[in-house]
Amino acid sequence: MSRPVTPDGPxxxxxxxxxxxxxxxxxxxxVLAEAERIDWEFPGTGPDEAFLGELRGRRVLDLGCGTARxxxxxxxxxxAVVDAVDSAAGQIERARxxxxxxxxxxxxxxxxxxxxxxxxxxxxxxxxxxxxxxxxRRLFPALAAALVPGGTLCFSALHTDSGGEGTGPEPVxxxxxxxxxxxxxxxxxxxxxxxEVWEALLADHGLRVEDVVTVTSPDPGNPAAYRVFRxxxxxxxxxxxxxxxPPAAHATLGVGAILHGPRGLLLGRHRGGTWELPGGAVxxxxxxxxxxxxxxxxxxxxxxxxxxxxxxxxLLDAVDGVVRMTVGAVVTDWVGEPADQPGESVGDWRWYxxxxxxxxxxxxSAQSLTAWRPDLPIDHAPARFAPFASFxxxxxxxxxxxxxxx
Numbered sequence: 001m002s003r004p005v006t007p008d009g010p011x012x013x014x015x016x017x018x019x020x021x022x023x024x025x026x027x028x029x030x031v032l033a034e035a036e037r038i039d040w041e042f043p044g045t046g047p048d049e050a051f052l053g054e055l056r057g058r059r060v061l062d063l064g065c066g067t068a069r070x071x072x073x074x075x076x077x078x079x080a081v082v083d084a085v086d087s088a089a090g091q092i093e094r095a096r097x098x099x100x101x102x103x104x105x106x107x108x109x110x111x112x113x114x115x116x117x118x119x120x121x122x123x124x125x126x127x128x129x130x131x132x133x134x135x136x137r138r139l140f141p142a143l144a145a146a147l148v149p150g151g152t153l154c155f156s157a158l159h160t161d162s163g164g165e166g167t168g169p170e171p172v173x174x175x176x177x178x179x180x181x182x183x184x185x186x187x188x189x190x191x192x193x194x195x196e197v198w199e200a201l202l203a204d205h206g207l208r209v210e211d212v213v214t215v216t217s218p219d220p221g222n223p224a225a226y227r228v229f230r231x232x233x234x235x236x237x238x239x240x241x242x243x244x245x246p247p248a249a250h251a252t253l254g255v256g257a258i259l260h261g262p263r264g265l266l267l268g269r270h271r272g273g274t275w276e277l278p279g280g281a282v283x284x285x286x287x288x289x290x291x292x293x294x295x296x297x298x299x300x301x302x303x304x305x306x307x308x309x310x311x312x313x314x315l316l317d318a319v320d321g322v323v324r325m326t327v328g329a330v331v332t333d334w335v336g337e338p339a340d341q342p343g344e345s346v347g348d349w350r351w352y353x354x355x356x357x358x359x360x361x362x363x364x365s366a367q368s369l370t371a372w373r374p375d376l377p378i379d380h381a382p383a384r385f386a387p388f389a390s391f392x393x394x395x396x397x398x399x400x401x402x403x404x405x406x
Contacts, residue, residue, distance in 0.1 A: 010173040010189030014133045015087050017178055017186040022090025024180045031098075035069040040156045040228050041129055046215035047228060049073075053152050055080040058123035061146070063112055063155075064130020068095035068105065075104040083108055083122075085115050116142035121356060123148055127155040129226070132191045136171050136201050141269065141348075144205040145358045147233040149377070153207060158192050159214065159225040167194040171201065195227050204273050206238045206359020207231040238359045239366035239380035242272045246320035253282045253325045256368035257292045257309075259302070259334060263351035266338060267358065267365075268299065270346045276362035277369075278302075278346070292329045299346055300338040308333040313387035315367045326383070328368030 040046035049055065055078040062071040065084035074080040085108045086092050092109040099105055108115060112134055125147060131139065143153060160166045161176060168174070173189040180186075193201075199209050211230045217223070256279040259266040267275045280295040282288065289306035296302050312328040340347035352358060354376065361369070366380035371387075 011133070011135060011138075014188050017188045018086075018088040018133075019090055020186050021178060021180065022088045022094060024182075024184060026090055026094060028182060030181065032067055032069055035073040037073070038070050038126075038128065040215045041224075041226050042215060042217055045218060046156075046226070047213050049078060051211075051213070051228070051230060052124050052126055052154055055124065057081070059083075059120070061085065061119070061122045061125040063125060063127040064133070065095065065107075066091050066128075068099050068107060070126075070128060071105055072099045072102055075102060080104070080124075082106070083115075083119065085110050085112060087111050113138050113142045116146040117350075119146060121146055121148040122151060124152045124154070126153070129156050129158070131155040132157045133188060134191075135173070136191055140201055140205045140207075141358070144207055144233060144360075145352075145356065147207075149233055149235045149237075151233050153202075153231045153233070154228065156215070156226045156228045157198060158190060159195070159227045160223050161192075162222055162224045164223045167192050167197075169194060169197065171197055195229075198227070198229060202229070202231045204360065207233055233359065235377070237357045237361060237366075237376075237378045239361045239363045239378060240274065241319075242270060242274045242362055246322055251323040251325065253327070254364065255279045255282065255288055255291045255295065255327045255329055256365050257296050258328065258330045258368065258372055259296075260330070260354075261351075264353045265351065265357070265369075266300070266349060267352055267361075268338075268346040268350075269348040270362065272345075274360050274362035274365075275358045276346060276365040279365075288327050288329065292331065296331065296334070299341055299344050300336075300349055301341055302334045302336045302338055304331050304334040310390065311388050312368070312371050313385055315364070315371060315383040315385050317367070317381060317383040324364070326364045326368060328371050330372065 037048045055074055058080055060074060060080045060082045062082055062084040065071050065086045068084040071082045071084035075082050081104050083106045089109050092107055095107050147153060171191055171193040173191050175187050176190045178186050178188045195212060202209055209229060209231045213228045215226045215228060256277040258277060269275055278296045278299045282291045288311055289309040292309045293304050293306055296304055308331055310330045310332060315326040317324050338349035363380050366378045367383045369376055370378050371385050
């Protein structure tokens with residue numbers, strides 16, 4: 001089972017604040033009424049469970065579940081199988097006291113991102129006002145990868161608080177006061193960007209926004225409002241350019257190293273937001289095999305020998321008039337564990353099963369992967385592939401190998 005971690009900065013303060021909130025209600029013995037529907041902050045307002053799509057028999061995650069009232073309803077009323085996760089031990093204690101014996105409901109004390117990275121993928125992930133308390137730069141890559149292809153993500157985010165303060169132009173945390181019933185308060189830190197910023201963040205991680213619903217307070221004197229977002233992970237894995245600007249104005253030659261084993265396929269996240277294979281540009285005097293070995297060592301710390309590199313062929317395309325050549329290569333043997341390396345632009349190395357590749361693959365990596373396994377469900381810009389004489393087609397993908405996301 002995942003164990004909570006304590007991220008630095010605003011998230012650490014939030015973890016302490018929500019634990020204080022839970023402790024307050026444990027001492028008071030607060031008992032909430034059973035949920036008759038999902039309430040996106042204001043009872044009886046906003047979209048109901050139909051907004052989440054089909055639930056019967058589906059794997060569902062309630063992220064930031066609190067007392068798990070909504071999760072229990074989805075199990076009882078809709079036949080869902082629900083994991084309910086919260087980073088505050090006191091909230092999970094409250095939930096277990098009430099729903100600990102409910103079949104189909106699993107209550108988990110864990111950091112949201114740590115759980116998403118370890119869990120099997122979900123058909124539906126929803127979160128009632130919890131997503132804005134986690135840095136989206138840390139959360140959204142894990143959310144996208146934790147959805148099955150075609151899976152649905154629904155979450156609510158503050159649009160205007162009770163003091164009338166609205167959203168901002170950037171995804172940065174701001175302080176908000178969390179008041180306790182019966183007296184007392186604490187400070188939380190909330191990411192509250194404008195709706196178009198949330199939509200851009202979702203799109204950057206390969207999630208397509210389907211609907212956005214505004215939920216307002218039924219009290220005319222309360223200006224508080226929330227936006228409820230519904231997005232979907234496409235069935236096919238997407239590829240996109242790394243950035244909006246072209247490469248340097250000359251022909252470029254690079255390599256992409258495919259490492260695939262019992263834990264899955266090795267991919268790292270570029271600081272520009274794309275997921276990609278280890279690789280890079282060929283330096284003068286290097287063979288292609290030597291480039292693969294060097295780039296693998298520099299980016300991941302893994303060591304391989306040139307004799308363990310099998311070249312697949314050359315992929316040729318163009319970016320804004322610049323000729324780009326990429327040579328895909330399979331590394332058949334290596335030593336070590338992948339780790340972030342100082343000064344490199346790609347890190348956060350993880351092993352992915354072939355049937356759970358993350359969205360937003362760098363286009364050159366996507367091209368190399370489909371040259372290696374044409375049956376992979378990856379969409380990308382076209383490239384001319386010239387296989388080398390030693391290249392032999394890989395058999396069609398069956399059941400993907402087991403792998404971990406860490």
